[in-house]
C-alpha cells in the first residue's frame with residue numbers, strides 16, 4: 001500500500017467529509033478534516049469574544065490553541081485544548097462565522113503549516129477548500145467535488161431532520177451560498193479547483209458512486 005496524499009476540495013456541504021472518511025477507511029489512511037480546524041478556532045474566538053475582524057487577535061488565540069483530530073471508527077472527534085468540541089463546532093453560530101475567520105492570511109498560514117505537518121508522511125485523505133491548491137499542491141490525487149446549491153441544501157436539510165435538529169431549507173440555501181461566496185472571493189487561497197484536480201459533480205450521484213470514482217483515481221496511481 002502506497003502512502004498517497006489525497007486532496008478533496010469543494011464548496012460547503014458538497015459531501016466532502018462523507019466520502020473522504022469512506023475513502024480513508026478503505027485505504028486505512030488518516031482522514032484530516034481541515035474545516036474542523038477553522039471551526040475550532042472560530043468556536044474559541046466566539047467564546048472569548050474576540051472580534052472576527054481582528055486578524056492579530058485571532059492569530060494570537062490560534063497560537064495558544066491545541067487542535068486535535070482523533071479518528072474513531074467511521075468518524076472523528078475534535079478536541080480543542082483537550083476538550084471535546086465535536087458537536088459544538090457544527091452549530092449554526094460557528095458555521096455562519098467560520099468563513100470570516102478563514103479570510104485572514106495570518107490565520108491561514110498557521111493552519112496550512114499545521115496541515116502540512118499532518119500530511120507529511122502521506123497516507124492521508126485531507127478535505128477542505130485549498131488542499132490541492134496550497135496545502136498539498138503536489139498531492140498524488142486531487143479531487144474537486146461539486147453539487148448545485150439546491151442539492152447541497154436539501155442534503156443538509158434531510159440530515160438535520162434525521163438527527164432531529166430544527167431546519168429551514170430556504171435559510172440553508174442562503175447560508176451555503178453566502179459561505180461559498182466568501183470562500184471563493186477571499187484574497188488568500190480562495191476556494192478554487194486546482195488545475196490538475198479531477199472534478200466530480202455529485203448532484204445526481206450516490207455516495208457510493210462518488211467513492212468509486214475517487215477509488216478509480218487512486219488505483220490509477222497506486
Ligand code: C5P
Nearest residue numbers: 034035036038098099102128129130179
Ligand atoms: O469544510 P467545512 O464546511 O467544515 O469548512 C468550514 C469553513 O472553513 C469553510 O467554509 C471555509 O471558510 C473554511 N475552510 C477554509 N479552508 C479549508 C477548510 C475550511 O477556508 N481548507
